Amino acid sequence: MQAEKTAAIPQAxxxxxxxxxxxAGRESWAVRYKVWISTAAVILFILVWEGCYQLGxxxxxxxxSPQKILAAGYDAFVYxxxxxxxxxxxxxxxxxxxxxxxVGVAFGILMGWxxxxxxxxxxxVNALFATPRIVLLPLVTLIFGIGIESKFVLVFLxxxxxxxxxxxxxxxxxxxxxxxxxxxxxxTDMQLFRxxxxxxxxxFIITGIRLGMSTSLVTCIASEMMISSGGIGNFVMTASxxxxxxxxxxxxxxxxxxxxxxxxxxxxxxxxxxxxxVHQK
Amino acid sequence: xxxxxxxxxxxxxYPGSKNKPxxxxxxxxxxxxxxxxxxxxxGPSGCGKTTILNAIAGLVASTQGKVLIDGQISDRPGRNRxxxxxxxxxxxxxxxxxxxxxxxxxxxxxxxxxxxxxxELLDLVGLSKFGHHYPSxxxxxxxxxxxLARALATDPDILLLDEPFGALDAxxxxxxxIELLRIWQETRKTALLITHDIGEAVFLADRVIVLSAAPGxxxxxxxxEIPRPRELKVKHSAEFHEYERRIWELIASEYDKIGGAFGxx
Numbered sequence: 001m002q003a004e005k006t007a008a009i010p011q012a013x014x015x016x017x018x019x020x021x022x023x024a025g026r027e028s029w030a031v032r033y034k035v036w037i038s039t040a041a042v043i044l045f046i047l048v049w050e051g052c053y054q055l056g057x058x059x060x061x062x063x064x065s066p067q068k069i070l071a072a073g074y075d076a077f078v079y080x081x082x083x084x085x086x087x088x089x090x091x092x093x094x095x096x097x098x099x100x101x102x103v104g105v106a107f108g109i110l111m112g113w114x115x116x117x118x119x120x121x122x123x124x125v126n127a128l129f130a131t132p133r134i135v136l137l138p139l140v141t142l143i144f145g146i147g148i149e150s151k152f153v154l155v156f157l158x159x160x161x162x163x164x165x166x167x168x169x170x171x172x173x174x175x176x177x178x179x180x181x182x183x184x185x186x187x188t189d190m191q192l193f194r195x196x197x198x199x200x201x202x203x204f205i206i207t208g209i210r211l212g213m214s215t216s217l218v219t220c221i222a223s224e225m226m227i228s229s230g231g232i233g234n235f236v237m238t239a240s241x242x243x244x245x246x247x248x249x250x251x252x253x254x255x256x257x258x259x260x261x262x263x264x265x266x267x268x269x270x271x272x273x274x275x276x277x278v279h280q281k
Numbered sequence: 282x283x284x285x286x287x288x289x290x291x292x293x294x295y296p297g298s299k300n301k302p303x304x305x306x307x308x309x310x311x312x313x314x315x316x317x318x319x320x321x322x323x324g325p326s327g328c329g330k331t332t333i334l335n336a337i338a339g340l341v342a343s344t345q346g347k348v349l350i351d352g353q354i355s356d357r358p359g360r361n362r363x364x365x366x367x368x369x370x371x372x373x374x375x376x377x378x379x380x381x382x383x384x385x386x387x388x389x390x391x392x393x394x395x396x397x398x399x400x401e402l403l404d405l406v407g408l409s410k411f412g413h414h415y416p417s418x419x420x421x422x423x424x425x426x427x428x429l430a431r432a433l434a435t436d437p438d439i440l441l442l443d444e445p446f447g448a449l450d451a452x453x454x455x456x457x458x459i460e461l462l463r464i465w466q467e468t469r470k471t472a473l474l475i476t477h478d479i480g481e482a483v484f485l486a487d488r489v490i491v492l493s494a495a496p497g498x499x500x501x502x503x504x505x506e507i508p509r510p511r512e513l514k515v516k517h518s519a520e521f522h523e524y525e526r527r528i529w530e531l532i533a534s535e536y537d538k539i540g541g542a543f544g545x546x
Contacts, residue, residue: 177370184338184364185384185435186357195383199374273374 064246069253072246082235086254089231092148093220096155100212104160105205108167112201113193118168129161133215137223146227154223158216159209166208170201203273210266217262221255283352284313285471286337286439290346293332306332307497310346312490316438319465319472321482323528324492324500325535330475333497334443337473338364350439360388363432365442369424371416377427378403378412384435395434402430405464422453426460433468440465442474446481455513458484462511479532483507483524484516491528494535501531 030037046066052058053065064072076082111118111125133154140157144150174197182196224233232251239247291310297303306329314320322330335341337348339358348355350362363384371380381399382392390398403412406426416424425445432440445461446454458481465472476482482489486505493500505524507515515521 177366177368178372180340180366181364181370181372181383182387183340184358184362184366185387186359187387191387195387196372199372202374 060245061243062245064249068246069249072244072250076235076247076250081230082250085230085232085235088148089220089224089233092151092224092231093155093217096152096220097159097213097216100156100159100216101163101209103156104163104208104212105167108164108205108208109171109198109201111164112168112171113197118172125161125164128157129165133157133219134222137226141227146229151220151223151228151231155216155220158219159212162211162215163205163208166204166211167201170204171197174200203270206266206270206273210263210270213262213266214259217259282315284349285316285318285351286314286473287349287352288312288333288337288346289349291333291336291343291348292345293329293336293341294344305496307336307492310497310499312499312502314439314471314473316471317469319474319485319487320490321474321476321486321488322490322492323476323479323482323532324497325494325532325539326477328492328495328535329497330477330492331443333492334364334441334473334475337439338362338441340364360435361437362439362441363435363437365425365428365432365440365445367444367447369416369421369428371424371427371431373416376413376415377408377419380416380427381430381434383431388435399430399434402434403427405433405467406430406460420453421449422457425449425457429461429464433464433470438471440470440472442472444475444477447477454478454481459513461485462509466510479525479528480516483521483528484511489524489528491531494539500535503528503531 050066053060053063053068058065073082107121111121136157137150137154140150140153144153174192178196178200179192182192187195220231221233221236224231225237228234232254236248236251236255239245239251288310292305292308294303294305310333312320322333324330332341336343337355339348339355339362342356350359355362371377372383375383378396378399381402382395385395385398386392400409400412403409406429408423408426408430411419411423411427416427419427425448429445442461446457449457462485474482474485483505489503489505491500491503492498503524507518507520507524
């Protein structure tokens, strides 16, 4: 499900280029003032929420209010351990993810370029890719303990396969027309690899990184929620067990903001390499 | 005079597979091309035109016979030939300038020298100011000019063109034909162009090689004795129409043989 959902993003991202025909004329002011309208919608949502809460329409046991969440945020950052929790999650996520990028790209290139390596490793890669990595949590916890190390490993496992598989596909499915050009210019194998396979696979690698990021973020938070001694997932679980709906919402909002920030970084990188995509007719 | 390029009894058979019998694309092809000559190859569709070009380029091995360049057997790609493919096939991640420099880069020419040379070629094809554009920012005609410049950059003796203007609209195509003749005359290359457009072949060529239906054989070689430099208006002369009619009839008779609805008689 996760993969399906996120797989739809590049199409949408590509459509963000203004198209003169389809929306022009029809509520064009909404297109023009999009940023303002979006900002106003968010502010209105927060106001309505706060208003409903103040009027007593929301059960305070389950729902918090923006004001209370802000206060809880201040407390948690200044007096509590939230900063520490964030630091733990950041370490797990960034560390595991960066290593997954390096390993995924390297192995993806090797498996895409050398059919022998592909034949040997593909069954393992496919099996692990198809397995929701969270099922490995108990095993990984047994081996690495309940601390940062086990989350680090799970983040790595969550991110590495989409990156590896996309890199592999990008390297192996070289555009036949371009291959003919390179061959007609008498390119050596190494030159084919360097001037054709690698640049052609960059958009695939970025897609893999985006998919890997969303899976590994899920894996990271979920494993913290189930077995851990710290991290933002742990913070959310603790808040829930103590019926602290303000802290619970705070945790959710922080995770959401983190996800949004990461997605927008990747979108920018993707847009930068958009022209690299081989457009096949 | 020693021919620049010679095909001696060339046959190309593609190996079959489980569900596919072997397929002979062209058989017993013989012709010679003199240095600086412009040859066009026409024939019914599927007669193996592109196979001949690929065999000369060294991209396809001939099963029988040989390809000679300057009297030497040639069976793999080499620097003395360049190919202009039907699809512009530009590297989308390279600018026009970097695309033109591609062949030089593979030949390990110093980067600065390669880019200088590439710029000269862009000047030659009339794209001086578009060096820093990516292929996606160029029109089809411009892409094809970059493609041509890329082929010329390595300074080959022989230029092989595989329906280079097939995907362009009629007006752009005529413009490109004029451009190609100008460039060919300036660079004095030997050129072999595959086309399905009889008018294009007559307009460009010194000699037109007409192939038979598959498996392709040389049916006839028609010398075009229209004086050069040729201008577009020559396409409306009686002489030109006569050549067109003659080649059309040659091809149409092939379609008759294979039961096509060409209606030559």
